[in-house]
Amino acid sequence: MKVTTSLWNMYVKVWCLWVPQICNVLLEIALHSHSIYSRCLGFFQHFKLALHYQSLQFWLVLLRDAMSKPKLSVHSSGDGLTATNVDSTLAQVDEEKRKILSFLNDDICSTILDISFQRMLKKEKLMTETALSPGILELWSDDFEGKGDFGQYRSRLFELIKFIASNKPLVAGAKVSERIIMIIKSLLNSPMPSQDLAVMESMQMALENVVISIFDGSNEFAGGSSEVHLALCRIFEGLLRELLSLNRTEPALVEVLGHYLEAMGPFLKYFADAVASVINKLFELLNSLPFIVKDPSTRGARHARLQICTSFIRIAKAADKSILPHMKLLRGIHSLWSPSVFQMLPGEIKAAMSMSDVEQSSLLGGGNPKLSKGALTFVDGSQFDMNKEGYIKPNEADIQNWLKGIRDSGYNVLGLSTTIGDPFFKCIDIDFVSLTLIENIQSMEFRHTRLLVHSILILLIKSCPLDMWEVWLERLLHPLFIHCQQALSCSWSSLLHEGRAKVPDNHGILTGSDLKVEVMEETLLRDLTREICSLLSTIASPGLNASLPSLEHAGHVGRVDTSSLKDLDAFASSSMVNFLLKHKSLAIPVLQISLEAFSWTDSEAVTKVCAFSAAVVLLAIFTNNVDLREYVSRDLFSAVIQGLALESNAVISADLVSLSRDIFIYLCNRDPGPWKILLSLPCISPNDLHAFEEALTKTASPKEQKQLMKSFLLLATGNNLKALAAQKCVNIITNVTDKHSIFHCSTL
Known part of the structure; x- marks a missing residue:
């Protein structure tokens, strides 16, 4: 009779319902029959994922039981276990476990690993069939019993691999090395290596689990025989040589190779002589990628560079290096x-x-x-x-x-x-x-x-x-x-x-x-x-100063509610400018650089300093810190106006005027500094200053206030602020500046 697809699917569903129960029965009689292992191994190798998946449960239960420590309860009353009974029971349990492990010979473990490695690949990841594809095996898919089970399935495969690697390190090491080297050789000979990328990606976690199980120091490797040590060393040194020989520079492949080298970290802990070669390879990979990536289509290069840098750190950590080697x-x-x-x-x-x-x-x-x-x-x-x-x-x-x-x-x-x-x-x-x-x-x-x-x-x-x-x-x-x-x-x-x-x-x-x-x-x-x-400027960027308020919260000119002023610590939650100001060892040189920069004939530098100074001004306005308010009202206000005297600052004169406007409007009623500095200008009188202040109070428009500030400063200096008087932008590359300042007073 011809078996139709629907009939076959019905058979599969029946098997899926009964296999868990069958596995439990098989586990009970497994100690007494070698043939049972062959049957269960056949299920594990089956091309239908449902049967393979259920068989996986059997092998996990079997291995967990074989490798677990016996738990015996000793009661204080009744017929408690005597020392003789305990020894007898332990001996019996150990004998049963020994029989199970004896059945799990190298051939069976090798077959389990082969199938596990092939089934690491997810169906959605495989775009086209390649020489490395697992053939007729039904691969795990998002459509199979929901998306959530994929992670659970993979984790169970990893657990199975770890069990085998912990007890059969030579078998696990040889098998994982053999498959990865096969993949690498295919990549080296492939005209389109990206098609095999999914297969290579699928094996990275398998390698990581095997290496951790063997070299994490919790198994017998550290105290095992020298023959085992030597054999494992040769296996993984050979694998490492193949990884280092992979010279493809496509960003996706570089990223995967970085993952592979990172997975070798625990091995490098025991064989530190290989660290230098790995570091050199990481440098080589890093230099093979473009540093500045403007084309969105090549965005993968940035991810690859970040992965290489991550690998530097994690390899150093895994190899017990407290610093990056270079x-x-x-x-x-x-x-x-x-x-x-x-x-x-x-x-x-x-x-x-x-x-x-x-x-x-x-x-x-x-x-x-x-x-x-x-x-x-x-x-x-x-x-x-x-x-x-x-x-x-x-x-x-x-x-x-x-x-x-x-x-x-x-x-x-x-x-x-x-x-x-x-x-x-x-x-x-x-x-x-x-x-x-x-x-x-x-x-x-x-x-x-x-x-x-x-x-x-x-x-x-x-x-x-x-x-x-x-x-x-x-x-x-x-x-x-x-x-x-x-x-x-x-x-x-x-x-x-x-x-x-x-x-x-x-x-x-x-x-x-x-x-x-x-x-x-x-x-x-x-x-x-x-x-x-x-x-x-970076320190003052919005992303690093989320707790700084805006001048929109300050209200109308001269009407900042002093009772609402906060301590400088109030902005410490997420303001790097505040962090600097709270540490005097940082604040003193930084604020000095800010002041002096306004007198340096470099408009690009002054533009960046303006951004930092604007954040400092905000903190001075919204806090009750006297030292900070005096610095802004006197030193910074004076430096900003002196910056307007340089023609090189013509291109950023609007920023300088804005700073001077903010300082005068929001701080002149709390500190005499701005008044004194403006009165020191050569062409101004107290009446002119009062008239200017009255004009400011008649408008709430920041734009109009800035224009008033610009006109007043030009008038007060006899039209000698070159940055404001310039009719066009100047790209300054000269070192010439006025020897005589228009100011008659020193910085307060």
Whole structure:
């Protein structure tokens, strides 16, 4: 009789109803018949998922029972178990378990693993049939008994794999390695490897469960025989070599490979010699992906980069490394620029530490011309003749490329690692991070400090969890702000008054090329200034200051209800600007940078400082902090108006006027600072100031108030505020500024 599809489905449903009961009966008689195992193994291998699924229950129950410890109750009254009875019962149980385990030979376990690995793949993941597809097997699907069961089914498969890996490590290790290597070879030979990607993805969790079961330290591996150790070592070293040989750079494959290398972490704990190879591979994968991804179609590259960075951290943790491995290198490279180390270096190393021709050309705004070489003069006064006999330039280039490669890749890895959030900030040792990044900040060149801020610290600020601010921010930002405030102040003062910025970078420029040096120094100064101001702008971003109120809550001019003012701590819940202001070690250099930036002839930097200053003004308006109110009403108000005297700030004059308007309107009734500063302007009288204030009270329009402020400031300074008087935007790249201030009073 021909069996129809509907009739077959009916048979399957009947089997699904009865198989659980059958499995229980089979378990009872399994000890007495080898054939039972064959029948149950046949069910497990069956192409119909329903029969396979029910058979899975049998094997799990069997393995759990065989591997569980016996529990015997001893009662205090009645016929309690004697020591002899206990020993006899335990012996009987152990004998039964021994028989079960003896039936579970290597061949049966190997077959179970083969089927389990094939059934890891989900039907919806397999777009097309490939050579690695499991053939006629009915794969698990979202349509099979609802979507929720898929996770339960997979978890049971993983449990089965773990049982076997814990008791048959050589079998499990060999089988998982064999299948993954087969997949890798297929990928290497495939013209369209993306078709096999789903199969490779399906095996990652299988590998992870096998490796954890064998190498997590809770089984006999740590104390097993040397023969087992050696065999397992060879198996997983061979697998690792195959993984490292996979050179495909498609983002999806890179992401999967990162998962695989991460899964090998417990193995690396016992075989630390392999860590270096894995780290090198992760660097290679990271560098193979584009860093800036603008095309939405290539968004996968960013996910792949984040996965590689995650793998760095988790491999370091699994291998019992408290830090990211390459951070040891970064700390060493940073130390080369410290005076005590630098003066002991040979001339060839010093030459390699100077700027390359490409870097110098970039600072000069050119393409890639060859710059002449002669005698290099370093900051310590020593010289090195680039043309001396025996000097080989390629050696310098090799060292130069190595130093740059380690720094760039190390910074990129750390920066991207911060974006994964808690796993980074709660697993990495802040003490070592601080030593690595900031220990030699005083000796850093401007180009390197800018890169550090851009590639790591800005991303770290954005990603640091709120509950970790106290642990991380002050440790990293305090020495940075202290150093940068002093260095930028000194260099800008030199540029504005002497016509040349003095920066600590070792250029290696020949004597007589002073003009090139001046241009490069000024470019380096502006680059670092803008990066530090970008850091301040990031700190003041809305996402990091959710608890800051808006001026819309302040009401009409001069009518801020002082009884509603709060303590600075009231905004500590989610305001990073508030966090900085509460820590004086951070607040003092940051506020000083903010003030001085308004006098630096760089509109891009001032734009970013305005964003930070606006947040500071908000806190001054809505809190009862006297020190903060005085800083804003006097120092900041004066600095903003002085910033309007620079023509370079013409492009952002509206922001400066807005700041001055906010300070005067909301704080002049609580602090005399704004009045005193305006009265100190050369072309104003008290009556003019009263008339201006009265005009402000007649309008509630912020736009009209800003226009009134602009007109008043022009009148009060005799039309000498160049940023307001300029008729068009100026793209400033000059270091020229007025030597004489229009102000007759010092900053209060």
